[in-house]
Amino acid sequence: MAKAHKISGVKPLGSYRENARIILPQKIEEVYTWEPFIRDAARREELHNMRISIKRLRYTMELFRVVYELPKVCSKDAVATDDKRFAEFLAVIVDLQSILGDIHDCDVVLQVLTDYTCQSASDAVVLDILSATGKDGIDRLIAQTRETRKAGYQKFLEKWEQLSAANFKRKLLSFLVT
């Protein structure tokens, strides 16, 4: 797992509001450093790292939620709109985290199943009971998990392309720093 990028330019004696606008764009950039790798389904490590960066962005957005909930202008409508937009952006981030989480879970399951199969086969060979080991259930789960992983990856890619086409990154940055 990649380390969190070092945050720079933080002003400890500046306001919480001011620092939200310094920290959040850096968290967004961290997420996008993984973008060049995501069109290759086999880049498990990078997909995992993107998930972790998205999680860090989510937690940071939640930390600074109060900045976007309180009135920037006196109009109640404007406040309600900001609240709603923040919630919508956050929901997208949570959704991406969840889809990537499902992909990662599949990768872990596949690793465990294949490791276990090899270990079982090796034990069985040593104990001369290979026929009693039986791997049908494991093979079946491997096949099921591969299918789930494939579908999850496809879902992620479609979602990502939709967001890119809708200029999600630019809109999110603009909302959070304005």
Next chain:
Amino acid sequence: MAVEAQIAAISPDETLETCARQIIVSYFHQMMSYKDGAKDGCDIAFVHDMRVTSRRLRAAMDNFADCFPQKAFRKQYKKVKAITRTMGAVRDLDVLIDRFQKSLDTLSEAEQLDIRELILHLQREREEARKPMLALFTKLEETGFETKFLEFFVGRSN
């Protein structure tokens, strides 16, 4: 299941340093509130909740690192990181065991035998994975981690 962040009310016009102390202390209390349940081990939710809160705490510490003297800050950060890590090993196995148990319904009786064997294997691994976690908790208790952490982050008032 999502662990809700429990941060006391903060004002966005306060200084970052003041808010950072408040948030870190708040997450820390929340994280430690799950410790006894995690030690007990009967309900897997406690390990999950403590781990998620430790991640939230680390995210806050990453963001607010520049508000604190670095050497002492890194010392506390490393301990929180160790908590996340040792709990991660247990949580990963909890998730796998749960997932494989749920998959049993989709399999024939013969296939289920393989998976039940695998679940037993993972349950044994889980018992092993709990040992470093429990050892870490004991060490943190013996060295007064909780008091030292709070002394550092409650620190001076502004």
